[in-house]
Amino acid sequence: DAMVIQNPRYQVTQFGKPVTLSCSQTLNHNVMYWYQQKSSQAPKLLFHYYDKDFNNEADTPDNFQSRRPNTSFCFLDIRSPGLGDAAMYLCATSMTAYSNQPQHFGDGTRLSIL
Amino acid sequence: AQSVAQPEDQVNVAEGNPLTVKCTYSVSGNPYLFWYVQYPNRGLQFLLKYITGDNLVKGSYGFEAEFNKSQTSFHLKKPSALVSDSALYFCAVRGPNFGNEKLTFGTGTRLTIIP
Numbered sequence: 413d414a415m416v417i418q419n420p421r422y423q424v425t426q427f428g429k430p431v432t433l434s435c436s437q438t439l440n441h442n443v444m445y446w447y448q449q450k451s452s453q454a455p456k457l458l459f460h461y462y463d464k465d466f467n468n469e470a471d472t473p474d475n476f477q478s479r480r481p482n483t484s485f486c487f488l489d490i491r492s493p494g495l496g497d498a499a500m501y502l503c504a505t506s507m508t509a510y511s512n513q514p515q516h517f518g519d520g521t522r523l524s525i526l
Numbered sequence: 527a528q529s530v531a532q533p534e535d536q537v538n539v540a541e542g543n544p545l546t547v548k549c550t551y552s553v554s555g556n557p558y559l560f561w562y563v564q565y566p567n568r569g570l571q572f573l574l575k576y577i578t579g580d581n582l583v584k585g586s587y588g589f590e591a592e593f594n595k596s597q598t599s600f601h602l603k604k605p606s607a608l609v610s611d612s613a614l615y616f617c618a619v620r621g622p623n624f625g626n627e628k629l630t631f632g633t634g635t636r637l638t639i640i641p
Contacts, residue, residue, distance in 0.1 A: 520569050
């Protein structure tokens with residue numbers, strides 16, 4: 413089945429130690445998103461790629477970066493994780509940027525900061 | 527700016543009874559509305575959407591939602607609840623414009639089905 417895959421499912425890192433989360437998709441969708449979700453709250457959009465075009469949300473901290481080397485893969489880099497960055501990180505895709513397209517989510521990576 | 531309100535943090539329903547999870551929205555122009563479900567330690571799973579046409583939309587797992595333009599609501603419903611329906615439900619809205627990629631979520635409603 414075509415899907416959105418996030419690795420690892422659980423990630424533990426130390427305060428200030430850079431960490432990278434990965435997302436891959438077999439849906440061949442043009443748009444890929446990264447969300448942060450804390451304690452069953454609504455997901456908060458960090459940024460998205462429309463093809464290779466990067467779109468950052470205004471309130472996303474500079475500590476968060478992203479790379480999309482090809483259609484299938486997208487990475488979330490946290491340069492210096494703080495305790496407040498502990499959260500579930502969700503990757504999602506959509507076929508196009510048309511608003512009527514649903515987003516397809518991976519199962520997330522739960523990040524813990526020691 | 528677009529917004530979504532889910533007025534109930536928690537909804538409890540007895541198994542076999544009908545369930546309703548409420549959602550109201552605010553957006554400029556015609557809305558695109560979505561319902562997602564999230565099970566513990568999982569991502570969000572798309573249930574259904576309203577784009578245009580029939581106000582009653584049917585989705586996965588027997589869920590349906592009714593779009594009401596005058597009340598700006600999009601309530602999620604199911605005729606007979608199952609214990610396996612227990613999860614966190616999110617309503618979401620997008621504006622009608624191409625490139626308006628941002629999906630605005632409500633705060634979520636935790637649905638518990640009591641055996």
